[in-house]
Amino acid sequence: MKELKSIAECMIAAGYAKECASTYKCFRKYIVDEGIHRLGVEKVSSSKVKKMPSEVVEMKMRSWIDAVNVSMKTLFNGEKTLCDEVFEGFSVSLRESCFRDISKEGALLLLGFPESVAVRDKKNPNPKKIFTLLDMYVTITENLPAIESIFSFHSVSAVRSQALNSLNRLSESILSHLVEFESEIRKDSSKTVVPGGGVHPMTTSSMDHLSRLAEYSGILVNIIVKGSSSSAKTLLPKSYFNLSESDGCHHGSEVRVRFAWMVLVLLCKIDGKAEMYKDFSMQYLFLANNLQHVASRARSTSLKHLLGDEWIERHFEKVGQFARSYERLAWEPLASMCPKTEEMSPEEAKTQLEKFSECFESTCESQSMCVVPDQTLLEEMRSSIAEKLLPVYRDFYNAHSNAAMLAGMGGGWNVRYTPEDVAKYLSSELFSGKGVLEEEKSCVFRTSFGLVTARNASRRKKRSLSCRRF
Numbered sequence: 481m482k483e484l485k486s487i488a489e490c491m492i493a494a495g496y497a498k499e500c501a502s503t504y505k506c507f508r509k510y511i512v513d514e515g516i517h518r519l520g521v522e523k524v525s526s527s528k529v530k531k532m533p534s535e536v537v538e539m540k541m542r543s544w545i546d547a548v549n550v551s552m553k554t555l556f557n558g559e560k561t562l563c564d565e566v567f568e569g570f571s572v573s574l575r576e577s578c579f580r581d582i583s584k585e586g587a588l589l590l591l592g593f594p595e596s597v598a599v600r601d602k603k604n605p606n607p608k609k610i611f612t613l614l615d616m617y618v619t620i621t622e623n624l625p626a627i628e629s630i631f632s633f634h635s636v637s638a639v640r641s642q643a644l645n646s647l648n649r650l651s652e653s654i655l656s657h658l659v660e661f662e663s664e665i666r667k668d669s670s671k672t673v674v675p676g677g678g679v680h681p682m683t684t685s686s687m688d689h690l691s692r693l694a695e696y697s698g699i700l701v702n703i704i705v706k707g708s709s710s711s712a713k714t715l716l717p718k719s720y721f722n723l724s725e726s727d728g729c730h731h732g733s734e735v736r737v738r739f740a741w742m743v744l745v746l747l748c749k750i751d752g753k754a755e756m757y758k759d760f761s762m763q764y765l766f767l768a769n770n771l772q773h774v775a776s777r778a779r780s781t782s783l784k785h786l787l788g789d790e791w792i793e794r795h796f797e798k799v800g801q802f803a804r805s806y807e808r809l810a811w812e813p814l815a816s817m818c819p820k821t822e823e824m825s826p827e828e829a830k831t832q833l834e835k836f837s838e839c840f841e842s843t844c845e846s847q848s849m850c851v852v853p854d855q856t857l858l859e860e861m862r863s864s865i866a867e868k869l870l871p872v873y874r875d876f877y878n879a880h881s882n883a884a885m886l887a888g889m890g891g892g893w894n895v896r897y898t899p900e901d902v903a904k905y906l907s908s909e910l911f912s913g914k915g916v917l918e919e920e921k922s923c924v925f926r927t928s929f930g931l932v933t934a935r936n937a938s939r940r941k942k943r944s945l946s947c948r949r950f
Contacts, residue, residue: 676851818876829880
């Protein structure tokens with residue numbers, strides 16, 4: 481740097497200022513352009529970007545993020561420092577002219593790439609690509625102070641403008657991807673029925689997407705507020721999302737409401753997919769499993785700060801309601817077969833215990849494929865069902881089993897299930913999806929006792945956003 485400064489001072493003092501500047505620009509511009517090229521940035525038109533395979537564009541986007549960080553911290557910043565040092569003591573116009581001719585073209589090439597990519601993706605949005613676009617947006621935003629400082633001269637104001645234009649284009653493209661994400665959930669028409677009422681793949685993938693999006697909430701504040709023609713509050717039904725949970729910031733509340741709305745769209749789709757199960761009990765088990773997954777992911781990720789504790793607690797309560805509805809439809813009929821009466825003949829007791837055994841086998845058979853993937857919900861449901869069924873069966877068994885066995889001795893009949901047998905199944909086999917009881921039975925009655933089927937219910941008209949159970 482000292483040697484270059486000495487050369488410049490000598491040439492300018494000798495009357496060769498023009499030649500000095502011209503030579504300096506020529507060599508330094510070559511170095512800057514070569515640096516940009518080595519960072520993987522090249523001039524690509526919007527039409528050429530449109531024709532590129534998605535994986536190639538994705539690779540270039542990732543390469544561009546690294547290139548911007550290196551360029552602003554090292555390449556352009558170093559060039560500005562060198563220019564200021566070499567021509568220190570001379571006119572500002574000389575320094576400005578040198579830096580402009582050396583850096584402007586490369587900077588415009590670098591900061592113009594996001595605009596081409598954003599236009600491409602805005603017309604062909606793919607929710608999976610939103611994260612790379614967000615990373616590009618973050619990269620420009622974080623480097624904006626450096627851009628404004630390095631390219632502070634009026635003659636390079638086009639560089640600052642290009643950075644802002646790219647931010648606006650990226651913002652528009654990101655909004656398009658958000659809309660497309662919501663649209664994909666709404667348009668999902670898969671008829672796949674998840675075995676055992678488990679968590680639907682759509683629920684898993686959507687919550688993965690939303691959880692990752694929530695990590696960008698600080699950036700999405702500016703994007704969503706700028707791109708919204710009207711308040712996001714108008715999207716949600718009244719009382720669904722309590723804005724008092726927000727931090728009082730209008731911009732922050734817009735983002736919170738937008739996320740709450742996207743989750744609601746998912747829940748409404750889950751509600752619709754539940755109706756593909758013929759049995760109402762399975763519908764409620766499906767709803768419980770999927771809402772448990774939604775609420776659990778919301779609680780364990782950045783979504784918690786957006787949706788709030790009250791929202792999460794309210795939806796866990798709804799999980800409990802769905803679980804209780806499942807229990808009522810699938811298991812309470814068993815409890816009703818254990819009347820609280822002591823006035824019963826041995827024959828009546830024998831008949832009633834036979835009915836209970838048959839119904840228990842039938843219910844176990846019909847519920848054998850049911851699953852509850854969440855361990856907490858699994859234990860809660862097993863415990864709840866046991867609390868409702870075991871006490872009434874134990875009381876009935878203790879009161880009438882001896883008489884029933886005496887009444888059935890002549891025909892070789894014996895009580896099939898003790899309270900301990902029922903307890904063992906409920907505590908270890910229920911919701912495991914392993915199938916029917918692994919015990920030898922003389923007969924299994926394949927009835928649907930205890931199950932209410934949707935075929936007997938009136939069909940409701942489908943709506944674009946049906947959410948009757950949420």
